[in-house]
Amino acid sequence: xxxxxxxxxxxxxxxxxxxxxxxxxxxxxxxxxxxxxxxxxxxxxxxxxxxxxxxxxxxxxxxxxxxxxxxxxxxxxxxxxxxxxxxxxxxxxxxxxxxxxxxxxxxxxxxxxxxxxxxxxxxxxxxxxxxxxxxxxxxxxxxxxxxxxxxxxxxxxxxxxxxxxxxxxxxxxxxxxxxxxxxxxxxxxxxxxxxxxxxxxxxxxxxxxxxxxxxxxxxxxxxxxxxxxxxxxxxxxxxxxxxxxxxxxxxxxxxxxxxxxxxxxxxxxxxxxxxxxxxxxxxxxxxxxxxxxxxxxxxxxxxxxxxxxxxxxxxxxxxxxxxxxxxxxxxxxxxxxxxxxxxxxxxx
Amino acid sequence: xxxxxxxxxxxxxxxxxxxxxxxxxxxxxxxxxxxxxxxxxxxxxxxxxxxxxxxxxxxxxxxxxxxxxxxxxxxxxxxxxxxxxxxxxxxxxxxxxxxxxxxxxxxxxxxxxxxxxxxxxxxxxxxxxxxxxxxxxxxxxxxxxxxxxxxxxxxxxxxxxxxxxxxxxxxxxxxxxxxxxxxxxxxxxxxxxxxxxxxxxxxxxxxxxxxxxxxxxxxxxxxxxxxxxxxxxxxxxxxxxxxxxxxxxxxxxxxxxxxxxxxxxxxxxxxxxxxxxxxxxxxxxxxxxxxxxxxxxxxxxxxxxxxxxxxxxxxxxxxxxxxxxxxxx
Numbered sequence: 001x002x003x004x005x006x007x008x009x010x011x012x013x014x015x016x017x018x019x020x021x022x023x024x025x026x027x028x029x030x031x032x033x034x035x036x037x038x039x040x041x042x043x044x045x046x047x048x049x050x051x052x053x054x055x056x057x058x059x060x061x062x063x064x065x066x067x068x069x070x071x072x073x074x075x076x077x078x079x080x081x082x083x084x085x086x087x088x089x090x091x092x093x094x095x096x097x098x099x100x101x102x103x104x105x106x107x108x109x110x111x112x113x114x115x116x117x118x119x120x121x122x123x124x125x126x127x128x129x130x131x132x133x134x135x136x137x138x139x140x141x142x143x144x145x146x147x148x149x150x151x152x153x154x155x156x157x158x159x160x161x162x163x164x165x166x167x168x169x170x171x172x173x174x175x176x177x178x179x180x181x182x183x184x185x186x187x188x189x190x191x192x193x194x195x196x197x198x199x200x201x202x203x204x205x206x207x208x209x210x211x212x213x214x215x216x217x218x219x220x221x222x223x224x225x226x227x228x229x230x231x232x233x234x235x236x237x238x239x240x241x242x243x244x245x246x247x248x249x250x251x252x253x254x255x256x257x258x259x260x261x262x263x264x265x266x267x268x269x270x271x272x273x274x275x276x277x278x279x280x281x282x283x284x285x286x287x288x289x290x291x292x293x294x295x296x297x298x299x300x301x302x303x304x305x306x307x308x309x310x311x312x313x314x315x316x317x318x319x320x321x322x323x324x325x326x327x328x329x330x331x332x333x334x335x336x337x338x339x340x341x342x343x344x345x346x347x348x
Numbered sequence: 349x350x351x352x353x354x355x356x357x358x359x360x361x362x363x364x365x366x367x368x369x370x371x372x373x374x375x376x377x378x379x380x381x382x383x384x385x386x387x388x389x390x391x392x393x394x395x396x397x398x399x400x401x402x403x404x405x406x407x408x409x410x411x412x413x414x415x416x417x418x419x420x421x422x423x424x425x426x427x428x429x430x431x432x433x434x435x436x437x438x439x440x441x442x443x444x445x446x447x448x449x450x451x452x453x454x455x456x457x458x459x460x461x462x463x464x465x466x467x468x469x470x471x472x473x474x475x476x477x478x479x480x481x482x483x484x485x486x487x488x489x490x491x492x493x494x495x496x497x498x499x500x501x502x503x504x505x506x507x508x509x510x511x512x513x514x515x516x517x518x519x520x521x522x523x524x525x526x527x528x529x530x531x532x533x534x535x536x537x538x539x540x541x542x543x544x545x546x547x548x549x550x551x552x553x554x555x556x557x558x559x560x561x562x563x564x565x566x567x568x569x570x571x572x573x574x575x576x577x578x579x580x581x582x583x584x585x586x587x588x589x590x591x592x593x594x595x596x597x598x599x600x601x602x603x604x605x606x607x608x609x610x611x612x613x614x615x616x617x618x619x620x621x622x623x624x625x626x627x628x629x630x631x632x633x634x635x636x637x638x639x640x641x642x643x644x645x646x647x648x649x650x651x652x653x654x655x656x657x658x659x660x661x662x663x664x665x666x667x668x669x670x671x672x673x674x675x676x677x
Contacts, residue, residue, distance in 0.1 A: 069502035097507065131508045132455045177501060178531075179392020183416035186454050206501055209531035211601055225415055280533055281614055283606025291604050 057109075057116030059166045060307065061147075063198070064121065065140065065190065066175025067128040068097055070205035075173075075263035076121050078276060078287060079299055083265070084108045086123045098126040101139045105167075122169060128186050137190045144169050144198050148322040155323075168319060170310045171234070171302060172198045175205040176222065176258060180214050183225050191231045197318055199234035199310055201302065202226070207260035207293050208278065208285050215260050222258055233257070235306070239313055252301065259298040262287050380439035382488050383629055384470075386520065387444060388463065388512070389497025390451035391419075394527035398495075398586035399444055401599060401610060402622055405431055406588070424449040424462040445491060456508055460515050467491050467519050471644040490641060493556070493625075493632045494520045498581065500528050504543040513553045519640055521556035521632050523624075524548070529583035529616045530601060530608045537583045544581055555580070558624065559631060576624050582617040585610055 064072040064085075073085035086104055107120045122143070127136055147168045154164045172194065176187055191200055202222070210218060226233060235253065240246040264287050267274045276287040287295045302310070387395050396408050408429075414422070427446040432439060445466070450459055470490045477486045494516065498509060513522055524544065529537060548555060558580075561573040587610050591600040599610040610618050625632075 067502070068506075069499070071501075129506060131459075131511060132457050134455050177392065177499075179390075181392040181413045182419075184452060185416050185420040188416045188420070189454060206531055208603070209500075209528050211603055221415075225417070228415075229417060278533055280530070280606070280608075282530075282608050283603070285603075285605050 054115050056163070057118060058311075059118045059120070060311070061105075061120040061122065061167060061170050062302075063124065063140075063144075063169045063172040064175065065124045065127055065172060066205060067177060068125065070175040070177060071263050072123065072173070072175055072205075074265060075175075075203075075205070075261060075295075077265045078263040078295065079302065080110060080119060082108065082110050084110070084119055085121050086125070097129045099130070101126040101136050103139060103143045120167070133186055136186075137193050141194060141197060144194075145322065148319055149326075151319065152323055152326060168314055169198050170314045172200050174200050174202045176202055178204050178206050178209045178218070178260075180210055180218050182221055188225070188229055188231070191226070191233065192229065195232050197322070199236075199313055199318070200231075201234050201298075202258040203298060204258050204260040206262065208262045210260070219258060219260065223254070234310065234313070236313070239317060256294065256297055256301075259294040259301070261295045261298055262293040263295065377438050380441060381629065382441045382443075383493075383633070384443040384445060384489060384491050386447070386463075386467075386491045386494040387497070388447050388450055388494060389527075390499065391448065393497040393499060394586055395446075395495075395497055397588060398525070398527050398584060400588055401586040401618070402625070403431070403433060403442065405433065419449070419452045420454070422449045422452065424459055426462060426466045443489070451508055459508070460512055463512075464515060464519070467516065468644070471519075471641055472648070474641065475645055475648060490636055491520050492629075492636045494522050495525050496522050498524055498526050498544060500526050500531050500540070500583070504540065505547045510547065510551050510553070513548075513555070514551060517554040518643060521635055521640070522554070523556050524581035525621065526581055526583045527586060530585045530603075532583065541579075541581055541583065556632070556635070558628060572623070576620055579617050579620050582621040582624075584618045584621050585616040586618070 062076065064076060066072055076085040077083055084106065086106060102125050104123045104125065105120055106123070107118060109116055109118050111117070124140055127133075127140070130136065151164060151166065151168055154160055174187070174191060176183065191202065194200055204215075204218065204222070207215060232238070235245075235249040237249075237253070240249055262278065262285055264276045264278050264285075266277065266279075268277045268279055268284050269275075270277065270284055270286060275284075275289070278285040278287075286292050290296055385399075387399060389395050391413075396411070400406055400408070425448050427448060428443055429446070430441065430443045432441050434440070447463055450456075450463070453459070467490075474486065474488065474490055477483065496509070496513060498505065513524075516522065526537075526540065526544075532540065558573060558577050561570040565573075585601065585608055587599045587601050587608075589599070589601070590597045591602045591607055591609075593600060593607045593609060598607075598612075601608045601610075609615050613619055
């Protein structure tokens with residue numbers, strides 16, 4: 001048998017929280033290696049875990065923040081190729097801008113290749129739209145912390161659920177207005193406050209308003225401003241596990257981000273194919289065409305490569321930070337959950 | 349040009365005062381025109397590029413764009429730049445009043461104060477000059493028109509837009525403009541325009557209305573006026589770059605998916621905006637004088653009692669009459 005240095009895979013974080021460890025064994029299912037002299041079959045655990053994940057499905061909670069009209073709802077629909085945003089559930093675009101920041105969470109179950117995802121999109125209408133936007137991030141910070149609190153209470157329960165429902169925000173897409181100049185004061189304030197409690201991924205919205213040169217210049221400028229102001233967006237440098245992570249993430253941090261995106265839920269015919277895009281008198285902007293915009297990069301980043309990592313960082317870093325602070329405030333003791341009729345029932 | 353319908357000077361009954369408009373025209377051309385245009389909107393909406401495109405000049409040669417951290421501390425500034433533009437012997441002294449810092453702060457409650465003070469100051473100064481003794485060379489720095497830039501990224505007017513326009517619609521002619529219109533498809537533009545017009549009506553905001561064409565104007569002009577009226581607010585694209593398109597050099601923006609031409613009426617309303625401004629410059633000045641200034645004047649006089657100047661006049665009536673006669677001569 002070939003000794004396989006197996007470290008515990010930190011998947012299924014809803015079951016039991018485990019310290020973050022990088023699996024040595026690759027995630028892709030491997031075929032049985034017939035060259036091994038004495039094969040045991042330990043590596044099939046990966047396949048078992050995969051099957052389990054497929055059966056239980058997983059939660060993903062994504063928040064979108066930005067001024068009204070920056071295309072947040074459309075982008076989320078484009079990302080998950082489904083009508084999952086506020087836009088599709090009875091929201092009328094003719095609606096007035098709310099007078100305060102509201103938090104609206106909409107859940108959908110979407111399925112792909114036998115894998116079920118319970119996706120929750122958390123929208124924040126009213127952010128940045130008032131004349132006086134002082135502290136408009138506070139309701140958002142409060143919501144995020146409330147989800148941590150909810151999870152903590154479940155975790156410290158004596159009779160706790162096998163699978164704690166995870167409503168914690170795994171990813172926060174922050175929409176930057178494509179002015180072509182620089183960030184706005186509100187952008188800086190929001191990201192400074194919230195990058196400490198949640199994974200922030202800044203995106204440049206409605207990027208079809210900039211030419212190629214303008215885009216490159218603007219991205220450089222924004223990156224520099226974020227750096228100068230000490231804003232650590234996801235993927236945060238300090239959480240790079242090893243050289244492989246660091247190299248991959250460095251490239252993303254220094255070249256690709258912030259992603260300049262265009263969203264669309266309409267299809268057009270281009271060169272014989274149906275593509276998602278925007279039609280203008282001077283041409284069709286193809287959302288998934290990398291020469292037109294960076295939507296595909298954002299999608300691959302959030303969904304295809306870093307989805308699990310987003311959840312892990314949320315659980316192992318942000319949540320743990322919150323938990324430690326709470327326990328500290330409470331004198332090292334977990335917050336007591338009083339057994340009322342209500343939560344006794346929900347625990348059954 | 350002499351309109352052909354006039355009878356010849358030899359015809360009995362011909363006096364010759366029909367020539368008066370030409371004399372006025374010649375004098376105006378010699379005197380030149382003054383026009384003050386104020387530009388208001390959040391930073392990054394394409395204001396400077398549009399102004400440069402409209403007047404084919406670079407009003408902001410050494411511009412440094414501040415970063416977000418600097419903007420946090422900044423208040424609204426007023427920056428006026430004047431250019432003299434001459435075209436076919438006609439001189440235009442154009443002053444563009446810029447308002448950097450508007451809409452940038454996290455708390456914009458104080459945004460309007462500086463701007464409203466500026467507008468009132470110009471009225472006050474004109475009132476003072478008009479009531480003064482030497483009125484030969486009154487300089488008219490009053491704001492004749494305000495281009496208010498609405499973001500193309502929103503779903504309509506923002507609370508700030510509504511409050512600001514309500515605060516100045518009795519002081520200046522407001523022309524709402526949507527720049528960076530190439531970010532919108534044609535359908536989105538129509539929707540946005542309609543939404544904005546609905547909101548303007550809902551909140552009782554008075555924007556500048558183009559006067560209907562006179563009945564004696566030719567059909568083309570009438571049609572043009574009608575077209576202009578239905579296109580407000582104008583969705584425009586500005587550019588300082590010349591791009592190669594269809595074999596010629598045009599002002600435009602080059603994207604991977606195509607070229608947006610500034611002066612192509614199928615791409616945006618730039619030409620309409622420019623036409624409107626040029627053909628209605630006179631009217632904008634008149635409305636400023638007859639409506640906004642008169643409003644200010646009557647409010648001001650009611651409020652502040654008689655101006656010091658007028659009190660002096662009472663005392664030195666004869667002296668003043670003599671001086672005035674000298675002026676006229």
